[in-house]
Amino acid sequence: MRYVNTVSGPVSPDQLGRTLMHEHFLFGYCGFQGDATLGGFRGQEYLDACVKAVEDARAYGIETIVDATTNECGRNVRFLQKVADTTGINIICSTGYYFEAESSFAYWNFRKGFADIGQEIYEMMLAEVTRGIEGTGIKAGVIKLASSCQQITPMEEIFFKAAARVQKETGVVIITHTQRGTMGPQQADLLIANGADPSKIAIGHMCGNTDVSYHEEVLKRGVYVNLDRFGLQGELFHTPTDGQRMDLIKALVDKGYGGRILLGHDSVNVNLGRPIVMTEMMRQSLKDANIRTIGAKVLPGLKERGMNGEQIDALLRANPRNLFA
Numbered sequence: 001m002r003y004v005n006t007v008s009g010p011v012s013p014d015q016l017g018r019t020l021m022h023e024h025f026l027f028g029y030c031g032f033q034g035d036a037t038l039g040g041f042r043g044q045e046y047l048d049a050c051v052k053a054v055e056d057a058r059a060y061g062i063e064t065i066v067d068a069t070t071n072e073c074g075r076n077v078r079f080l081q082k083v084a085d086t087t088g089i090n091i092i093c094s095t096g097y098y099f100e101a102e103s104s105f106a107y108w109n110f111r112k113g114f115a116d117i118g119q120e121i122y123e124m125m126l127a128e129v130t131r132g133i134e135g136t137g138i139k140a141g142v143i144k145l146a147s148s149c150q151q152i153t154p155m156e157e158i159f160f161k162a163a164a165r166v167q168k169e170t171g172v173v174i175i176t177h178t179q180r181g182t183m184g185p186q187q188a189d190l191l192i193a194n195g196a197d198p199s200k201i202a203i204g205h206m207c208g209n210t211d212v213s214y215h216e217e218v219l220k221r222g223v224y225v226n227l228d229r230f231g232l233q234g235e236l237f238h239t240p241t242d243g244q245r246m247d248l249i250k251a252l253v254d255k256g257y258g259g260r261i262l263l264g265h266d267s268v269n270v271n272l273g274r275p276i277v278m279t280e281m282m283r284q285s286l287k288d289a290n291i292r293t294i295g296a297k298v299l300p301g302l303k304e305r306g307m308n309g310e311q312i313d314a315l316l317r318a319n320p321r322n323l324f325a
């Protein structure tokens with residue numbers, strides 16, 4: 001692929017610059033659509049929050065943001081285009097569905113009774129990558145896939161197989177959600193066995209596990225690892241700390257994998273539905289959960305661990321460029 005689709009049109013991979021590989025401008029837990037009376041869409045408030053997020057990311061040189069919100073979790077490509085138009089940043093949007101427990105598979109389970117849903121999901125993703133989303137002409141620049149904790153369910157597997165087919169035909173990049181870092185090797189194997197190109201796959205949320213040999217097991221398949229939950233730590237998330245994640249990066253770079261690591265926060269800049277009411281535990285776990293954390297903590301932390309400027313910059317610039325090139 002000589003270009004990557006952003007919500008504002010095609011961009012050369014060389015023009016992406018520093019890229020965050022997994023964020024959410026808007027995200028709604030499935031079912032938020034039904035709470036429209038008290039949780040309705042507050043466009044101007046949301047736009048202000050997203051413009052602020054872009055400014056915060058730009059403060060450390062970010063020029064492109066991959067929005068990983070799936071089709072049923074509040075993806076809104078017209079809104080994303082408005083954020084891109086207002087700020088001038090590149091936004092790459094996704095096509096795909098979330099993992100089973102937090103998705104809305106009822107629709108596909110119903111259709112399964114009378115339609116070939118593997119074919120239908122393939123056609124949906126292909127259309128969104130090549131023609132556009134919801135009749136807009138705004139195309140998905142990545143396919144987003146997700147699996148559950150310690151398993152890829154039969155319905156999730158249908159999405160993986162459809163995505164591999166679309167990847168093979170179009171060259172589009174695939175990013176994934178692993179639940180707490182589990183099933184990384186299995187996700188890669190499933191996609192590759194169905195014809196996807198490993199150099200176009202980023203296995204996501206891999207910073208849910210900081211075991212170096214586990215990462216090597218995934219990386220030896222020729223895919224990228226997306227360490228894309230910086231700032232999400234503590235009791236609520238059952239994850240390693242950001243410090244442990246930075247130690248992991250240094251260890252992988254020392255083993256020669258510096259060209260296969262991608263970064264992000266999995267930040268949610270607007271929660272759709274009614275505003276969240278924070279408990280003390282949530283407040284603690286979410287204190288660094290924002291798009292500033294990589295600039296404020298991770299880049300300096302990697303320097304302290306002995307990585308040089310070029311090695312650090314590659315994680316945000318050269319690696320995403322190579323993934324999309």
Ligand SMILES: [Zn+2]
Pocket residue numbers: 022023024068266
């Ligand atoms: Zn996410």
